[in-house]
Amino acid sequence: MKDNATEHERFVIIQWDREGGEESTYVSSGVKKTLENKCVMCHNEVASVIPDFTEFEQLKD
Numbered sequence: 001m002k003d004n005a006t007e008h009e010r011f012v013i014i015q016w017d018r019e020g021g022e023e024s025t026y027v028s029s030g031v032k033k034t035l036e037n038k039c040v041m042c043h044n045e046v047a048s049v050i051p052d053f054t055e056f057e058q059l060k061d
């Protein structure tokens with residue numbers, strides 16, 4: 001799964017998560033954009049067996 005994002009994108013996602021994964025920094029950190037570009041084509045409401053990242057509440061889980 002980690003192959004789907006670049007080193008830098010992974011770093012930003014992990015750092016954002018370690019800092020608490022706050023909704024307030026979800027957009028400003030760039031995490032939302034990365035997920036939209038790299039993950040949501042699979043992780044969406046259609047894919048019932050894997051987490052849906054289009055909704056922030058789901059991502060928190």
Ligand code: HEC
Pocket residue numbers: 001004005034035038039040041042043050051
């Ligand atoms: C090509 C389709 C595809 C893309 C793109 C994709 N995923 Fe996934 N993801 C899957 C599938 C299928 C699974 C479930 C099977 C597995 O674990 O490999 C999964 C599982 C996961 C899991 C584990 C979920 C669990 O319940 O254990 C995480 C976390 C995850 N993906 C994160 C990401 C992130 C972050 C990105 C973007 C950088 C991403 N994925 C991009 C298809 C994708």
